[in-house]
Amino acid sequence: MQNDHPLGPADDLSGSPQPRAPEPRTPRPQPRRATARFMLSHPLHILSLGFGSGLSPVAPGTVGTLFAWASFVVLSRYLTVIEWGVLIVAGFVGGIAVCGFTARRLGVEDPSAIVWDEIVAFWLVLLMVTPATVTGQVWAFVIFRFFDMVKPPPIGYFDRRLKGGFGIMFDDLIAAFFTLLVIALWRMSV
16 A cells, blocks of 8 residues: 555655645634623632732732732731641742743733732742731831842842743742842841
């Protein structure tokens, strides 16, 4: 049995293969805007959009961090330090999948409306600085927002290089680390 196809009029008799037409690529979804309707279309979107805090038209990351602060104050009445640790680790690991899923649905690599990364990272900051006065928590908030918005090295490096859900989550974890470093250095100097 012969596997060769019969020669057609466009075939080259010299035996060199003819260039094929490029295969059609699956189109990338058009970027979508995060709305309340979008958020409510899937339970994972509710989580990744910070229960609606990421829908803020102005500074959604800051609003998401404020939500993290308020939820930390409320949940701290019920959770132990160990339970907080488990929640933060589970929130980070689960956030990789959840934030990646929502980002793909929005058609944007790291949408500003996704604030679960800020929530988990700021929970970590607050857990590590507790007990802290309200003034201390305000400074933790300001320092964290500085690192998250300005993204000085190496935060900006990781933000540009790492993609998907892991990239969304990881740069905020680094911002939390630098926030805690600044607070620790300040505490040592006073």
